[in-house]
Amino acid sequence: MLRVGVNGYGTIGKRVADAIRVQPDMEVSGVAKRSPDYVAIGAEEAGFRVYAADEDRIDEFTAAGIDLAGTVDELVADSDVVVDATPSGVGAQNRPLYERHDTPALFQGGEDATVAEVSFNARANYDEAEDADYARVVSCNTTGLSRLVAPLHENYGIEKVRATLVRRGGDPDQTDRGPINDALPDPVSIPSHHGPDVQTVFPELDIDTIGLKVPTTMMHVHTVNVTLENEPDDATDIRERLRSEDRILTIPEYAGIDGAGTLKDFALDAGRPRGDIWENCVWEESITLQGRDLYLMQAIHQEADVVPENVDALRALSGHLTGPESRSLTNETLGIGF
Amino acid sequence: MLRVGVNGYGTIGKRVADAIRVQPDMEVSGVAKRSPDYVAIGAEEAGFRVYAADEDRIDEFTAAGIDLAGTVDELVADSDVVVDATPSGVGAQNRPLYERHDTPALFQGGEDATVAEVSFNARANYDEAEDADYARVVSCNTTGLSRLVAPLHENYGIEKVRATLVRRGGDPDQTDRGPINDALPDPVSIPSHHGPDVQTVFPELDIDTIGLKVPTTMMHVHTVNVTLENEPDDATDIRERLRSEDRILTIPEYAGIDGAGTLKDFALDAGRPRGDIWENCVWEESITLQGRDLYLMQAIHQEADVVPENVDALRALSGHLTGPESRSLTNETLGIGF
Amino acid sequence: MLRVGVNGYGTIGKRVADAIRVQPDMEVSGVAKRSPDYVAIGAEEAGFRVYAADEDRIDEFTAAGIDLAGTVDELVADSDVVVDATPSGVGAQNRPLYERHDTPALFQGGEDATVAEVSFNARANYDEAEDADYARVVSCNTTGLSRLVAPLHENYGIEKVRATLVRRGGDPDQTDRGPINDALPDPVSIPSHHGPDVQTVFPELDIDTIGLKVPTTMMHVHTVNVTLENEPDDATDIRERLRSEDRILTIPEYAGIDGAGTLKDFALDAGRPRGDIWENCVWEESITLQGRDLYLMQAIHQEADVVPENVDALRALSGHLTGPESRSLTNETLGIGF
Amino acid sequence: MLRVGVNGYGTIGKRVADAIRVQPDMEVSGVAKRSPDYVAIGAEEAGFRVYAADEDRIDEFTAAGIDLAGTVDELVADSDVVVDATPSGVGAQNRPLYERHDTPALFQGGEDATVAEVSFNARANYDEAEDADYARVVSCNTTGLSRLVAPLHENYGIEKVRATLVRRGGDPDQTDRGPINDALPDPVSIPSHHGPDVQTVFPELDIDTIGLKVPTTMMHVHTVNVTLENEPDDATDIRERLRSEDRILTIPEYAGIDGAGTLKDFALDAGRPRGDIWENCVWEESITLQGRDLYLMQAIHQEADVVPENVDALRALSGHLTGPESRSLTNETLGIGF
Numbered sequence A, B, C, D: 001m002l003r004v005g006v007n008g009y010g011t012i013g014k015r016v017a018d019a020i021r022v023q024p025d026m027e028v029s030g031v032a033k034r035s036p037d038y039v040a041i042g043a044e045e046a047g048f049r050v051y052a053a054d055e056d057r058i059d060e061f062t063a064a065g066i067d068l069a070g071t072v073d074e075l076v077a078d079s080d081v082v083v084d085a086t087p088s089g090v091g092a093q094n095r096p097l098y099e100r101h102d103t104p105a106l107f108q109g110g111e112d113a114t115v116a117e118v119s120f121n122a123r124a125n126y127d128e129a130e131d132a133d134y135a136r137v138v139s140c141n142t143t144g145l146s147r148l149v150a151p152l153h154e155n156y157g158i159e160k161v162r163a164t165l166v167r168r169g170g171d172p173d174q175t176d177r178g179p180i181n182d183a184l185p186d187p188v189s190i191p192s193h194h195g196p197d198v199q200t201v202f203p204e205l206d207i208d209t210i211g212l213k214v215p216t217t218m219m220h221v222h223t224v225n226v227t228l229e230n231e232p233d234d235a236t237d238i239r240e241r242l243r244s245e246d247r248i249l250t251i252p253e254y255a256g257i258d259g260a261g262t263l264k265d266f267a268l269d270a271g272r273p274r275g276d277i278w279e280n281c282v283w284e285e286s287i288t289l290q291g292r293d294l295y296l297m298q299a300i301h302q303e304a305d306v307v308p309e310n311v312d313a314l315r316a317l318s319g320h321l322t323g324p325e326s327r328s329l330t331n332e333t334l335g336i337g338f
C-alpha cells in the first residue's frame, strides 16, 4: 500500500486525492493546505488528515474548527511519496523539503521541466519515469496534446503539428482572473511555451503552438493540424483510432454537444464526480483529412485531465506495475470512458 | 407508490426525475423528450423509460439507438401524476392532454400563474395544493424569495420587501443566450414580474422587485431589503433564524466563498449530484440591520432550487403526507443541508 | 488662463486633459505618465507636453521616441493647479509633492475622503470647494448618485435612499480584471462604502448601498429606490424634472436602447469623443412611483461621468466663476446633452 | 458625383454612409431603415434623408418624430448605385428591387457569393469589379485574410494557408447573442466556410480555416500559418512588408497593446470615429518564421474593416478611378494609417 501525501489541496490536489483514494494499491496519508477555507473544511469532511502548509496560520485552522494532524513536514515524513500540487513555482521551492526527507515526489505542469528528471504522460512515456525519484506530470494542455500525438505518431508518423490553444481565462473558482471581454494573444510570441512543453514528452516532434486566453472558465479548446507522414485511408480511419484510445472521448454529431457547457452538463448527468472529464473530447465532425493534413478540434477539461496521469505517475515512480497495467487499473477505478 | 411521468426532460425535468427516484413513496413511470440528444441518451442510461414527445421524430430516436417506450400520450396514460417541465408556455399547451387523461399535473414557473389553481412553495403554502389537481411550482427566483419571506413574515411581520434580482443570462448549456458584455435592465419596467409572482404565494405581501440580466451562467444573485414590522434584537437574531431554516444555507465569512464559482465548487466537493445547490445561499456577512430595515444578499441556483419543491408538490397533490412530513422526507432523501 | 498639470494620464487623466483643452479659461501645462506605452504616445501626438512620473524610466521614454518635457516635479512647478489622476491610493502619496510646491490640487474618487478638505460634486456642493486648496472629485458611482439625489432632495425631500450598484468588473483596457462568469457581492458587507461616500457630499442623507461586480466593462448599472418626503403628482412629474437636469439623459422607450452596448453605440454615432457619456442615463420606462417610493434604473459610464466634474472643480478651486456659470460653460464646451 | 443609396442602416450601413459622405466624388442620396430607433434618429440628426424600408411601419417613424423622405423604392429610384447593408440573406431578396430599377448594387459578406458576379476586396481584385453591375464586398474575416494573403502571395508565393478564426460572439449592440461562458467550435466541421470565401477572391489559393465563437464583442482574432513558396530572409523582412501595406497596422511591442480592449482604446484616443479600426492589426512580436512557415496573429475589427472596401467597390463598379487611385483617395479621406 503506497502512502501518498498531497501537498497543495486546491483544484488539482483535491481531485488527485480523491482519485488516489479509490485505488486498491494506494492511500492518502494526508493533505496539506495553507488556509482554512471551504476547501480545507471539505478535506476534513471527506475524511482526509489535514496538515498545515504554513505554521504561522495554525491558529486560523483551529478557529475554523479544523483539527490539524500536523505540519507539512510531518506529512512528508509520513508519506512514501508526495504529490505536490501547490501553485506554479511553489513546487520547485518545495523540492528541497522532499529531498531532505528522501521522499520521491510528483510535480505539476506549472513548474519548469527542470524541476524533475522526467516530464510524464501515461500514454506516451510511462517507462521513462520508472527509475526516477522526481517526475513532473505535464500541464493540462500538454497532456491533451500528448494523448493525441501518441496514437497518430505510432500509426501514421508525424511530420509536423500546428495547434492553436484557445485557453480558458481562469478556473470557475478564480473570480479575480480575466479577461472579461477580450480574446488575448497569450503569449504574443510564437511558438507559445506549449510546443516546447510537448517536446519534453516527444523530444523529436516538430510542433508549433499558438496560445490565446478568452473569457471562459470551463475548458480549453484546441484547433489542431497534424501533417502525417503516411496518408490514412480516410477520416473514418482516424476517427476509429481515436475512438479506441481509452482517454479520448469522441463526440458524435447526433449528441448535440456544442461546447464546454453541454460537455460538462453531459458529464454531470453521467454522475461524474465534480463533472470531471478526464478524457480529451474530440468532435467527430471536426476530424478532417486533406491528403496527409489532418484537422480536428478538441476540448480539454483543465481541472481534470491530469488527474489519471498523476495516479499513473505514482505507480511509475514506485515501479510496481507496468504502464498498461496501471493505466487500465486507473481507468477502471475512476470510471474513465463513457 | 405514486407513479410520476416527467414530460420535458431538460434542465429541470432531469433533476426532478432523479429526485423522485430516491423517494421511497414514488417512482418515475417514464420521461418524455423531443430530441434524441445527449440528454435523451443520458435518460436511457440512467434507466428511465423514454417516450417521444413528438411523434414525427420517432425515427431520429431509433437512429440514435434509443429504445422508445412509446409516445407522451402513453406516458400520461401510464402515470398517476405528471410533472410538466417543458419550456415556458408549452406547459399551458399541454394542460388539455393531462385533462383528457384525467391526470393531475405540476407545471413550472415559466408558465403563467393561471395555468393551475395554485402557485406552490413548500415552505409557504403546502396546504393550499392539497385539494388541487393542478399546481404550479413557482420559478427559481420566486422560490428563493418565498423561502426568505416566510420566516421573516412569521417572526417579525413584513412591512415591505424591495429586491433587485441580478439574473444569470442563461444556463451553462444554453450557449445561444446572451448578453456577452452588458448588464441589462430586464425588464426595464418596474416592478418586474417577479414581485407579483411572489404575491401568488403571499397575496398580502407588499413587494417591489427589479430585474437585470448579466453575463453569467451559474446562479442568480438577489440583493434584498426587508422593512420588518417588529425590530429584531440584532442581525445575529436574523442570522440564527435563517440558519435554522432547512432550505437556507448561510455562508460564514471564514469559508472564503465569494460568489457562484466558489459556491458550486463547494457543492461539487461535497459530492452533490450535478453540483446542485437546492438551498438559498445567504452571505452571513451581508445580513445587516438598520432599525427595522434588514438587508442581505443571496445566491440562487436556478437549476436546482425548485427540485425539492417539485417533490413536495407531488405529495401535496396526492395528499398522503403533511407539509412538514414531506419536506423533511425530501430533505433527508436528497441530502439537503450541508 | 489657468495652467493645469495632469498627473496620471490614464483612463481618467486623458479624458480630463482633453476636456480642459477645450475650455476658454484653462490650458494643459503638461501631463505626467509612468510608462511609454500607447497612451503616452497618444499624449504626445495629441500635442501635450509629456513629463516622466518616474525618473528611473526616462530612458524607456527615449527608446520609444517620446520627447520628455521633464519630470513630474517640474510639471507641478509649472502649473497653477494639478489634477491628480493616478491610481487609487497614489494620490494621497502625491499630496506632499503638491504641498511642497504650494500648488492646489484635485484628487479622484479612488482616494479616501480624507485626502482633501472637500469631496466635490458640481451639481450638489460647488460652493464648498471655493475656499479649498485641495478637493476630491467623488467616484463615478458617487457622482452618478449625487446627480440624482440633488434634484429629488430639492424638490421633494428625501427620507431614504436604497441603491444596488451592479458594477462593471473592469474598464475595457483592463484585461487582467475579472470576474469572467460570476456576479460577486463586492463588498459582501452592507452598506457598501458607496453610501458613506455619497454622504461626503450630502452629510444628512440617509442612504444604504449594496455593491456587486459583474463580467462587463462598459458601464455600471444602479437600481435605485428613493423614499421621498413629499409625494410627487406622478411618475411623469419625476421624469420631467430629471429630463430638465443638464447632466441626466433620460432614455425614451422608442429609442430601443436596452443597455450599455446600445448606449455606447448611440454615443459613438453622435460623434462623442471616445463614445463618452458624461451624463447619468436613466431609463424613462423604469421611473416608477408607488406612493412616496420612487424606483428607477440608471447606467453610469465610469470612464466619463467625472470628467465635467473635474473641470468644474478646477473653477471652484480657482474661484473665478460661480457654480452655474462653470457648469454651463463646461456643458457647452464639451457638448453635454444630446 | 455618384449618388449612393444605403439600404440597411445598421452596424455596417451607418459606417459606410459616413465614409461615403467624406468622399469628394460621391454623396449619400439617402438611407433606408426598418425601425425608428436610436439609429434612425441618429441618421436624421446626421443629416441623412431617411427612407422607410417597410411601408407598414411608416406611422412608427412619424410617432418617433422622424421625417421620412419616402420609401426604399423611391430611394433606389433616386440613386445611381445602392449599398445593400441589410442583414444576412435579406440582400439576396432585395436584388430584384435593384434590377427592376436597373440600379447597380453592392452586397455584403453575409450574402452567398452567388448574390453577385464578383466577390470584392480592394487590395486583391479591384479590377474584376470594373465591368460588374453587382458586387459583393466579402465579410470582415475574409477581408482581413485577403489583405494578408495579397502581399505574401505577390512577394513569396503561397503554398498553403491554415488559419483559426477566434470570432467575437456578437457586436457590442447585439445584447441577445451569446455564448456567455463557452468557446464554441463554429462551425464544428472543418474547413469552415471562411476558407472557401477567401477563394472567391483568390481562386487558386490552398487555404483551410477553422472557426470558433467566444464571449467577446470587440474584435475577431486570427491565428495564421502560411507556408510560403519562397523563404523570406527573416521575420523582419515580413514585418517590413506588412508595415508597408496601407490597410495593415503592425503593433510594436513597446506599445503595450495586448488585445481588443487596448486596441479600441488606442483608436478612440486617436480620435477615430466610433473607435473604428479599418486596418488589420498584426502583432509584430507574433510574426515568426520557421523555414518557409510563417506564423502571426491579427485582430480584425468586424464593424469597420469592410468600410473602406465598400467605398472602393463603389468606384470599381462606377469605373471612374483605378484601384490604386481609389484606395489612396479612400485612405486619405478616412484617415487610414495611424
Ligand SMILES: NC(=O)c1ccc[n+]([C@@H]2O[C@H](COP(=O)([O-])OP(=O)(O)OC[C@H]3O[C@@H](n4cnc5c(N)ncnc54)[C@H](O)[C@@H]3O)[C@@H](O)[C@H]2O)c1
Binding pocket: A007, A008, A009, A010, A011, A012, A013, A032, A033, A034, A035, A053, A085, A086, A087, A088, A089, A090, A091, A108, A109, A110, A111, A138, A139, A140, A171, A302, A303, A306
Ligand atoms: N487549474 C488548472 O487548470 C491546472 C491544470 C493542470 C495543472 N495545473 C498545475 O497544478 C498546480 C496546482 O494548480 P491548482 O490550479 O490546483 O492551484 P490552486 O491554487 O487551485 O491550488 C493550490 C493549493 O496549494 C496551496 N498552497 C499555496 N501555497 C502553498 C505552499 N507554499 N505549500 C503548500 N500548499 C500551498 C493553496 O492553498 C491551494 O490549496 C500548478 O502547478 C498548476 O500549474 C493546474
Ligand SMILES: NC(=O)c1ccc[n+]([C@@H]2O[C@H](COP(=O)([O-])OP(=O)(O)OC[C@H]3O[C@@H](n4cnc5c(N)ncnc54)[C@H](O)[C@@H]3O)[C@@H](O)[C@H]2O)c1
Binding pocket: B007, B008, B009, B010, B011, B012, B013, B032, B033, B034, B035, B053, B085, B086, B087, B088, B089, B090, B091, B108, B109, B110, B111, B138, B139, B140, B171, B302, B303, B306
Ligand atoms: N432553467 C432554469 O433555470 C429554470 C428554473 C426554474 C424553472 N424553470 C422552468 O422550468 C421549465 C422548464 O425549463 P428548463 O430550463 O428545464 O427547459 P429546457 O429547455 O432545459 O428543457 C425543456 C425540455 O422539454 C423538452 N420539450 C420541448 N418541447 C416539448 C414538448 N412540446 N413536449 C415535451 N417536451 C418538450 C425539451 O426537449 C427539453 O428536454 C420552464 O417553465 C422554465 O421556466 C427553469
Ligand SMILES: NC(=O)c1ccc[n+]([C@@H]2O[C@H](COP(=O)([O-])OP(=O)(O)OC[C@H]3O[C@@H](n4cnc5c(N)ncnc54)[C@H](O)[C@@H]3O)[C@@H](O)[C@H]2O)c1
Binding pocket: C007, C008, C009, C010, C011, C012, C013, C032, C033, C034, C035, C053, C085, C086, C087, C088, C089, C090, C108, C109, C110, C111, C138, C139, C140, C171, C302, C303, C306
Ligand atoms: N476608471 C474608472 O472607472 C474611474 C472612474 C472614476 C474615478 N476613478 C479614479 O480615478 C483615479 C485614476 O483611475 P484610472 O482608472 O484613470 O487609472 P489608470 O490606471 O487608467 O490611470 C492611472 C495613470 O496613472 C499613472 N501612474 C501610476 N502611478 C503613478 C505615479 N506614481 N505617478 C504618476 N502617475 C502614475 C499610470 O501610468 C496611468 O497612466 C483613481 O483614483 C480611480 O479610483 C476611476
Ligand SMILES: NC(=O)c1ccc[n+]([C@@H]2O[C@H](COP(=O)([O-])OP(=O)(O)OC[C@H]3O[C@@H](n4cnc5c(N)ncnc54)[C@H](O)[C@@H]3O)[C@@H](O)[C@H]2O)c1
Binding pocket: D007, D008, D009, D010, D011, D012, D013, D032, D033, D034, D035, D053, D085, D086, D087, D088, D089, D090, D108, D109, D110, D111, D138, D139, D140, D171, D302, D303, D306
Ligand atoms: N456586423 C458585422 O460584424 C459585419 C461585418 C462584415 C459584414 N457584415 C455583413 O453586413 C450585412 C449587414 O450586417 P450588420 O451587422 O450591419 O446588420 P445590422 O443588423 O446591424 O443592420 C442591418 C440593418 O438593416 C435593416 N433592415 C433589416 N431588414 C431590412 C430590410 N428588409 N430592408 C432594409 N433594411 C432592413 C435593419 O433595421 C438594420 O438597420 C450582413 O450581410 C452582414 O453579414 C456584418
